[in-house]
Amino acid sequence: MKMHRILAEAASTIAKSVFREHKVLDHELATAFEENPKWGKRDRAFIAETVFEVARWRRALGFLVDSEETTALCAAQWVRMGYEIPEWWTYNGRSAEEIKAREAELADQPRAVRESIPDWIDELGVAELGDAWDAELAALNQRASVFLRVNTLRTTRPAAIEWLAGFNITATEVPGLPDALVLAPGKALPKSLRLDGRVEIQDAGSQTIAPLVDPQPGERVIDACSGAGGKSLHLAALMKADGRVFGMDIDSKKLAELDRRAKRANANKCVKSKEIVATTTTDFAEVADRLLIDAPCSGLGTLKRQPDLKWRLKPAQLDRLRGIQAELLDKYPAMLKPGGRLVYATCSILPSENRAVIDRLLAKGGFTLLEEKPVSPSATGFDGFYAASLQKNPA
Numbered sequence: 001m002k003m004h005r006i007l008a009e010a011a012s013t014i015a016k017s018v019f020r021e022h023k024v025l026d027h028e029l030a031t032a033f034e035e036n037p038k039w040g041k042r043d044r045a046f047i048a049e050t051v052f053e054v055a056r057w058r059r060a061l062g063f064l065v066d067s068e069e070t071t072a073l074c075a076a077q078w079v080r081m082g083y084e085i086p087e088w089w090t091y092n093g094r095s096a097e098e099i100k101a102r103e104a105e106l107a108d109q110p111r112a113v114r115e116s117i118p119d120w121i122d123e124l125g126v127a128e129l130g131d132a133w134d135a136e137l138a139a140l141n142q143r144a145s146v147f148l149r150v151n152t153l154r155t156t157r158p159a160a161i162e163w164l165a166g167f168n169i170t171a172t173e174v175p176g177l178p179d180a181l182v183l184a185p186g187k188a189l190p191k192s193l194r195l196d197g198r199v200e201i202q203d204a205g206s207q208t209i210a211p212l213v214d215p216q217p218g219e220r221v222i223d224a225c226s227g228a229g230g231k232s233l234h235l236a237a238l239m240k241a242d243g244r245v246f247g248m249d250i251d252s253k254k255l256a257e258l259d260r261r262a263k264r265a266n267a268n269k270c271v272k273s274k275e276i277v278a279t280t281t282t283d284f285a286e287v288a289d290r291l292l293i294d295a296p297c298s299g300l301g302t303l304k305r306q307p308d309l310k311w312r313l314k315p316a317q318l319d320r321l322r323g324i325q326a327e328l329l330d331k332y333p334a335m336l337k338p339g340g341r342l343v344y345a346t347c348s349i350l351p352s353e354n355r356a357v358i359d360r361l362l363a364k365g366g367f368t369l370l371e372e373k374p375v376s377p378s379a380t381g382f383d384g385f386y387a388a389s390l391q392k393n394p395a
């Protein structure tokens with residue numbers, strides 16, 4: 001296979017900005033694609049595969065090529081992809097033949113190298129998950145499938161499958177999740193279909209959270225960390241857009257995106273965005289029948305989708321996130337009616353961000369645990385999530 005120099009250089013530049021400047025891979029890729037509209041589908045696929053796999057397998061590739069330089073890591077990845085390393089590609093590291101030969105030795109390397117994860121996360125995984133860490137880590141290194149949630153305010157699942165087939169996109173039902181579809185491997189959803197509102201890109205694991213809130217038509221539901229509203233829109237659909245979902249966040253840009261998405265989804269009469277300010281918890285005191293706290297977290301359950309995250313995340317950041325999680329569970333339940341339901345959720349698989357946070361809430365009193373729902377990447381093939389539903393004890 002022939003490799004184009006401009007594309008190879010673009011991929012290496014993106015990978016470098018991710019590793020050296022801690023840029024977010026997804027954003028860097030989107031910007032590069034926007035700035036280069038002439039790149040075709042195959043060009044984009046080559047760049048995306050290179051940078052995603054280099055980010056995913058950084059340490060393993062480093063072992064193969066015996067270098068940590070991005071140019072060398074890219075060379076090792078291209079060997080894995082079946083390319084010959086072009087003579088114009090200069091890097092300090094082993095040759096293609098040596099790279100291939102070292103694949104066999106990779107199996108004998110420590111897990112953190114083999115599975116390509118910083119030592120501190122590997123140690124944390126073992127400390128928190130014990131024997132289960134091996135399988136979870138391996139699952140988090142798989143390539144992610146594209147999952148969709150059918151917006152039942154606009155269409156039905158069979159009609160959505162047919163609609164997508166009209167664009168030559170094969171989507172199949174995901175067992176156990178009534179609104180979920182998965183695309184055939186390697187297929188993506190073009191932008192025009194993403195902006196249509198009939199379907200939303202939403203991981204299957206994420207689609208297990210809103211049903212746990214169990215919102216009923218006519219109720220008032222607060223989604224206290226709504227971001228751009230992946231779960232707010234799901235809540236509104238489950239309520240048949242009858243009632244109110246307050247999508248709250250401290251980030252007004254994300255709320256503006258929620259407003260746009262709600263309009264496309266036919267949910268804008270039900271979903272109202274509210275920027276969180278100092279008086280929000282008193283303004284909304286005991287207003288909600290149900291409260292979702294989809295807390296900021298390490299995101300370690302989503303490494304398949306954002307492998308660059310593992311190199312950006314630092315122990316101090318994780319400590320800070322645990323502090324925020326505790327603080328949100330301290331403050332936001334004031335917005336819930338007595339007898340109402342609280343759901344706490346994260347996209348982390350670490351018990352210290354999940355059950356430990358709930359245990360502290362339970363120890364303080366005032367809540368009864370109803371159900372816990374961990375989503376294991378190795379057991380499901382989905383992103384990793386955790387959710388716990390609790391009842392606020394009646395007054």
Ligand SMILES: C[S@@+](CC[C@H](N)C(=O)[O-])C[C@H]1O[C@@H](n2cnc3c(N)ncnc32)[C@H](O)[C@@H]1O
Nearest residue numbers: 224225226227229230231249250251294295296
């Ligand atoms: C896990 S993300 C939410 C994802 C979103 N629920 C979804 O389904 O698309 C966590 C969100 O919490 C927000 N956040 C951070 N600190 C917050 C705070 N103190 N109060 C409310 N939201 C906060 C972040 O801006 C971010 O959007």
